[in-house]
Amino acid sequence: xxxxxxxxxxxxxxxxxxxxxLTDAEAAELRKNxxxxxxxxxxxxxxxxxxxxxxxxxxxxxxxxxxxxxEHGLDTETALRNAPATINDELIRVPPVIExxxxxx
Amino acid sequence: xxxxSDSSPATAPCTGRPDPGTxxxxxxxxxxxxxxxxxxxxxxxxxxxxxxxGINAFRHFHADQIMAxxxxxxxxxxxxxxxxxxxxxxxxxxxxxxxxxxECGCASRILEGFVSTYDxxxxxxxxxxxxxxxxRTNMDEFAMGSSTEQSAYGVTRNPCQPQKVAGGxxxxxxxxxxSGMALAALGTDTGGSIRQPASFCGVVGMKPTYxxxxxxxxVAYASSLDQVGPITADVRDSxxxxxxxxxxxxxxxxxxxxxxxxxEAALDATDPASLTVGVPREYMAMEGLADDVRRTLEDxxxxxxxxxxxxxxxxxxxxxxxVATYYVIATAEASSNLAKFDGIRYGRRRGDDTDxxxxxxxxxxxxxxxxxxxxxxxxxxxxSSGYYDAYYLRAQKVRTLVRRDFEQAFExxxxxxxxxxxxxxxxTGADLDPLSVYLADIYTIPANLAGLCAISVPxxxxxxxxxxxxxxxxxxxxxxxxxxxxxxxxxxxxxx
Numbered sequence: 001x002x003x004x005x006x007x008x009x010x011x012x013x014x015x016x017x018x019x020x021x022l023t024d025a026e027a028a029e030l031r032k033n034x035x036x037x038x039x040x041x042x043x044x045x046x047x048x049x050x051x052x053x054x055x056x057x058x059x060x061x062x063x064x065x066x067x068x069x070x071e072h073g074l075d076t077e078t079a080l081r082n083a084p085a086t087i088n089d090e091l092i093r094v095p096p097v098i099e100x101x102x103x104x105x
Numbered sequence: 106x107x108x109x110s111d112s113s114p115a116t117a118p119c120t121g122r123p124d125p126g127t128x129x130x131x132x133x134x135x136x137x138x139x140x141x142x143x144x145x146x147x148x149x150x151x152x153x154x155x156x157x158x159g160i161n162a163f164r165h166f167h168a169d170q171i172m173a174x175x176x177x178x179x180x181x182x183x184x185x186x187x188x189x190x191x192x193x194x195x196x197x198x199x200x201x202x203x204x205x206x207x208e209c210g211c212a213s214r215i216l217e218g219f220v221s222t223y224d225x226x227x228x229x230x231x232x233x234x235x236x237x238x239x240x241r242t243n244m245d246e247f248a249m250g251s252s253t254e255q256s257a258y259g260v261t262r263n264p265c266q267p268q269k270v271a272g273g274x275x276x277x278x279x280x281x282x283x284s285g286m287a288l289a290a291l292g293t294d295t296g297g298s299i300r301q302p303a304s305f306c307g308v309v310g311m312k313p314t315y316x317x318x319x320x321x322x323x324v325a326y327a328s329s330l331d332q333v334g335p336i337t338a339d340v341r342d343s344x345x346x347x348x349x350x351x352x353x354x355x356x357x358x359x360x361x362x363x364x365x366x367x368x369e370a371a372l373d374a375t376d377p378a379s380l381t382v383g384v385p386r387e388y389m390a391m392e393g394l395a396d397d398v399r400r401t402l403e404d405x406x407x408x409x410x411x412x413x414x415x416x417x418x419x420x421x422x423x424x425x426x427x428v429a430t431y432y433v434i435a436t437a438e439a440s441s442n443l444a445k446f447d448g449i450r451y452g453r454r455r456g457d458d459t460d461x462x463x464x465x466x467x468x469x470x471x472x473x474x475x476x477x478x479x480x481x482x483x484x485x486x487x488x489s490s491g492y493y494d495a496y497y498l499r500a501q502k503v504r505t506l507v508r509r510d511f512e513q514a515f516e517x518x519x520x521x522x523x524x525x526x527x528x529x530x531x532x533t534g535a536d537l538d539p540l541s542v543y544l545a546d547i548y549t550i551p552a553n554l555a556g557l558c559a560i561s562v563p564x565x566x567x568x569x570x571x572x573x574x575x576x577x578x579x580x581x582x583x584x585x586x587x588x589x590x591x592x593x594x595x596x597x598x599x600x601x
Binding site for chain 1: 218219220222223315316329330355358359361362423425426428429430432433440444447448449450451452453454457458459460461462463464465466467469470473475478479481482483485486489496498499500501502503504505506508538539540543544553554555556581
């Protein structure tokens with residue numbers, strides 16, 4: 001990493017990837033914050049991590065399995081209780097995901 | 106301790122101990138028949154109504170439901186069918202913990218109106234013990250913050266001095282207990298969010314070992330660090346709540362198989378002379394450690410030694426990398442965990458309902474506050490192609506080194522003593538820059554990175570009368586030693 005890394009954070013591009021739309025004022029504030037924060041995070045570059053395994057998790061257990069048996073889950077009415085929009089009380093209504101060639105949904 | 110003030114919200118309503126007493130006091134009074142659960146809840150509801158307008162500890166509060174549950178508990182007790190010692194005891198719950206048929210908003214606009222359809226495992230266990238969920242407490246949005254100023258629904262004020270912050274992110278839980286509105290509360294702790302507000306408000310706050318308490322039904326912020334724990338008036342109540350909520354849960358794959366429980370009973374065997382207490386030499390030299398906090402640490406060491414504990418100097422060479430490591434890992438996990446809030450399946454949908462991308466972007470941009478956006482974007486960056494190795498992978502490797510520091514330290518001592526926060530509660534609206542707020546997490550973050558158990562115990566006050574908590578940390582699953590050491594600190598405080 002170069003010393004300019006902190007300035008390589010393209011706020012507009014990252015916001016777009018994160019599905020966020022920032023106002024100009026928000027983008028300016030975040031740009032300033034990220035320069036400071038990433039400058040501080042550069043501290044990690046001085047640590048010798050050669051041959052060190054990464055820790056993804058604080059506990060030592062892995063691969064917890066359960067029996068492959070079906071269980072009773074939420075019923076449709078309960079599962080849809082928090083849906084912003086529904087169809088016939090059995091489906092979540094969503095904006096069109098796929099449009100056809102003519103442009104109609 | 107500060108004397109109990111009148112209940113006017115204009116004055117500081119900090120009692121440090123609820124009027125009806127601790128959970129174990131109240132349980133004994135219920136057992137004797139001196140009080141009823143209904144009478145107790147009525148008293149606390151009255152206290153909440155007079156005090157909370159000046160504190161804002163609670164997000165939601167359903168007095169009718171609480172009274173109905175209290176009366177049902179009294180009926181059970183009358184019939185000799187009580188669910189246990191704590192049947193009818195009310196406990197407040199942080200707004201990111203699911204309780205069936207209650208709002209679960211994480212103090213965020215994006216979850217406005219969301220109602221849980223199931224109980225978190227910790228809530229199910231409270232209910233099995235007959236405990237009543239007593240209101241939902243305010244927090245920093247999605248637990249991202251250290252002052253509860255990041256709540257979309259207003260700051261929670263410190264009951265000791267209302268112009269000060271309560272700390273965060275579990276600021277509502279800490280303030281509710283400190284002001285005597287709740288006997289005890291549950292919070293969550295990802296980088297200090299139970300311990301730091303407990304320290305700021307002068308109550309006890311415990312982060313159990315990662316995996317000790319189920320995370321099922323907790324809205325995730327950073328999954329490899331999050332843990333639920335108690336905020337209480339004394340150490341015994343923290344042990345009691347851990348006995349109730351801890352233990353293996355099939356619904357959380359990170360839940361440890363080790364047997365839990367017996368923590369309250371083990372407190373009776375507390376003996377300071379059997380404790381070896383390590384103090385990291387790096388902690389004393391940390392930049393930004395306030396004089397009053399440093400003095401309190403030195404006093405605490407001296408008192409423990411006088412009581413027969415052995416104090417040893419230890420070293421945590423990677424301590425200074427903890428904050429940088431945490432803010433890479435936690436934001437990376439947050440950006441992934443918060444991707445599901447998109448206005449489609451649940452939560453608040455905004456934007457053009459015929460345009461999918463517009464729906465995503467508008468729902469998220471209007472739904473998340475500034476700190477959530479800051480962490481989502483930072484997390485997106487550290488995980489992005491070309492930067493993953495330099496930031497995320499490197500931080501995970503440094504995390505290994507932080508963990509090893511502790512493994513080596515615990516060969517020389519039973520518990521580690523240190524500050525909770527380098528500072529005491531600061532003014533609301535201080536408008537601190539994000540980095541300086543993050544840096545104040547230096548003493549609490551390591552326990553989350555290493556999966557340790559840790560507890561904050563109120564020990565003293567600074568020159569302005571604000572509480573100072575001291576932190577005890579112990580190895581994973583060493584909660585018995587942890588709580589015994591905390592009880593030693595507490596008896597020192599009571600002797601002051």
